[in-house]
Amino acid sequence: MSSFLVLLDFVACNKANRSETNAEKPTDPLVDSPINGNVLLNAPNQCPNGPDYGDSIIYLQPVNGQYTVSPVNNKGIAGTYLSWPEGLSLNKKTGVINVSKSETGVRYLVGFVKDGTRDTCVRQLILGGITYMDSVYIIGNNDTLARPVFNANPLTAPVCDGSDDTDYPGNNGNGNNKCSFDDDVPGSKANDQKLRVRTKNGYINLKKSLADGLFGPNVKNGDSKTIKILYSLNDNSKKAQQQISVKVVYFDKATNIPFDLQNEVEFKREDMLGYHIVNGKPRPPLLIIAGLAR
Incomplete structure (x- = not known):
């Protein structure tokens, strides 16, 4: 078993123990999004909807205002985006990451749960820094x-x-x-x-x-x-x-x-x-x- 799959097993076990009181507030789509105990994690080769941001490392850019990035896949597919650990400013409905408001220099998992399923498709993403x-x-x-x-x-x-x-x-x-x-x-x-x-x-x-x-x-x-x-x-x-x-x-x-x-x-x-x-x-x-x- 690869280290990535071992990591997924670990995360699945850990997150399943979260209480619903720690879940994301439904009125605020721009907060860190802990996964709850009702979804299953899948490796990328088993789940094509893992969020893809075009590169494995995303860098903050010197722009006026906020620098954001969007997933290049899952167009027209309804679902919910999640991320862990803490520190990523992620829109749970669109998958847009506000890099300017996120902790850079951190390795994240970003997940997508397609509506009507319990499967969380995940990809690893690093914010440079x-x-x-x-x-x-x-x-x-x-x-x-x-x-x-x-x-x-x-x-x-x-x-x-x-x-x-x-x-x-x-x-x-x-x-x-x-x-x-x-x-x-x-x-x-x-x-x-x-x-x-x-x-x-x-x-x-x-x-x-x-x-x-x-x-x-x-x-x-x-x-x-x-x-x-x-x-x-x-x-x-x-x-x-x-x-x-x-x-x-x-x-x-x-x-x-x-x-x-x-x-x-x-x-x-x-x-x-x-x-x-x-x-x-x-x-x-x-x-x-x-x-x-x-």
Whole structure:
């Protein structure tokens, strides 16, 4: 059995356990669309109505207003569109994706249920952009840099140039023609909140962030911040401005990290490294700083 079919089995089992209280509100067709327990998933070769958007990776574009994409198939066929995990702004009636309102840098499944059937035809779709690997970073082991992942693929080569610890806005860093990170207005930058994001390649120096006061002078176990990073890439997105928020959490020792939080990070890492759909909520990425291992 292929990994794709295994993934479908997993999703089918997981989604069947949803209560109807989590279902999409019928009055709002532009919300994330969880699948309910009354449909069956089918692999693409068994189900030709899987939504096709013309490519496996869709990139945000620098347009005036909202950038949207529509399925190129299923014309004239009535049914309902669904997507998971959270983060895709999908019109359940037309299949139109508002890329401008969606979380980019994420791997999704998009499904279509033809009226009169219980079968969900699915296709995988990636919205191009960056994310960060959910991880525990142990400063005492010199594990200090969070690196961006491009297009939901941890092996994709970066489109950005190298950089170092001089590359921050306070040192006149403002990216270059290939990549620009943390290019928000002064006062709203991630670096203004002491999250040390390098402007040319998006690396986050967590050790420096901690030392420079990310959590203030009296950091304690469980302190956290969620911080937005604006960026643009000179790839197929044509430097369209994008954004991602990361959640940074501190513990003095890795052994003090709660078990459920460790599990969440581990499962999300496994999904990313296995090219699977992240179960649940992929954003924001969790960057956990631990001073020591134990």
